[in-house]
Amino acid sequence: MQHLVFVYGTLRRGESNHHFLSEAQFLGLHETPAEYTLYDLGDYPAVGRGHQSIFGEVYLINQEILQALDELEDVPVEYRRELLETPFGQAWFYIYQDEEKLNTVISSGNWDLRL
Template sequence: MQHLVFVYGTLRQGESNHSFLSQAQFLGQHETPPEYALYDLGAYPAVVTGHQVIIGEVYLIDQDILKSLDELEDVPVEYRRELIETPYGRAWIYLYQDASQLDVLISSGNWCQRV
């Protein structure tokens, strides 16, 4: 079974966990509607519901990659998956579950341009 996934942090091109997507097909860039907020947790980001556009990439993945991503993202403990609309179809996005841990907002919505 194939899936689409929207990635916004360490899974993006040039970032530390991009190797998880080495067998995935890159479909393109995507900006979400202003319905989220991107936070810096140090080594990785967190996205929660908010009023910000999030910039990321969409990939076509198989069930094995999805399972690996779920393990990386510690689903359902640290993150949960939800489907969002993209120009390529409905894609999974990983949303952070503990908003009380969030205090460093990345106002650009772009993990790759954080300071």
């Protein structure tokens, strides 16, 4: 089974966990509606509800990659998966669950511009 996934942090090209997508097909860049906020948790980002657009990449993946991503993101404990409309179709993306840890906003909405 094929899925789409929207990634906004360490799974993006050039980032530490991009190897999880080495067998995936890159479809393009996407910017979400201004309904979220991107946070810096140190080694990785988190998305929560808010009023900001998030920048990321969309990939076509198979069921095995989706399962590996769910394990990486500790679904359903640390993150949960939700569907997001993209120009390529509906894509899964990961929302952080522990809102008390969401303190440091990345104002650009772009993990690559966090520094």
